[in-house]
Amino acid sequence: MKKLLLLAILLLPLGGCRHVNSSNPAVITAVTLLDADHTCKALEDALTATDHVLDGIATTEPDYYAQVKPLIQRISTTNLAAAHAIQNAKNGGAADWKAALLNVAGSVDTQQLTATGIKNSVSQKNTAAILASLVGLMKGIETSFGGTK
Amino acid sequence: MTATLLAQLLPLLLEYTPQLIHDGVDLIHGNPQQPGETDEAYIQRVYASIDADVAQIEQQDADIQKAD
Numbered sequence: 001m002k003k004l005l006l007l008a009i010l011l012l013p014l015g016g017c018r019h020v021n022s023s024n025p026a027v028i029t030a031v032t033l034l035d036a037d038h039t040c041k042a043l044e045d046a047l048t049a050t051d052h053v054l055d056g057i058a059t060t061e062p063d064y065y066a067q068v069k070p071l072i073q074r075i076s077t078t079n080l081a082a083a084h085a086i087q088n089a090k091n092g093g094a095a096d097w098k099a100a101l102l103n104v105a106g107s108v109d110t111q112q113l114t115a116t117g118i119k120n121s122v123s124q125k126n127t128a129a130i131l132a133s134l135v136g137l138m139k140g141i142e143t144s145f146g147g148t149k
Numbered sequence: 150m151t152a153t154l155l156a157q158l159l160p161l162l163l164e165y166t167p168q169l170i171h172d173g174v175d176l177i178h179g180n181p182q183q184p185g186e187t188d189e190a191y192i193q194r195v196y197a198s199i200d201a202d203v204a205q206i207e208q209q210d211a212d213i214q215k216a217d
């Protein structure tokens with residue numbers, strides 16, 4: 001199980017490195033937006049998994065829960081805004097989807113996404129693993145879409 | 150206590166690990182144009198998948214924002 005999770009974590013930040021076998025600008029735009037969309041989807045899945053893990057330890061680790069849950073909610077809010085910007089661009093709108101996506105990467109200080117503070121060692125290890133996928137994805141946004149933070 | 154927590158957390162990780170792997174594969178391979186598929190048909194397929202993903206993200210965000 002840990003190997004699978006590690007594989008998932010390793011795969012997630014690798015988006016945006018695909019070649020497009022077309023010179024049609026409309027196809028290139030569609031594939032670029034699809035890359036961005038897949039990034040948002042992967043991030044939201046990681047957020048959902050993290051949220052469920054947090055819910056599982058809410059009663060045993062209330063201080064940690066109160067500290068990290070708002071961060072997860074904030075990332076999700078900005079991620080949804082990015083998804084809507086991508087959808088707007090797809091529909092011919094003027095939304096700056098790339099800025100919206102980079103805003104996700106900068107929505108929280110990723111150093112705050114740590115399992116430090118969880119008293120139970122098993123919970124700490126499991127939470128650390130799922131948070132690693134989140135942080136990997138957020139760093140992947142910066143790498144793939146040109147962020148600086 | 151440890152066994153209880155482990156019993157709670159393991160199913161969650163098992164539940165989401167395949168989805169995260171699927172997302173990783175999506176990120177690497179995307180949704181390539183099939184042989185014989187016209188550009189127009191491909192773009193429509195890509196844009197339909199974006200709409201579906203956004204609808205799912207909206208639902209997931211609503212769940213995350215809910216008070217527990």
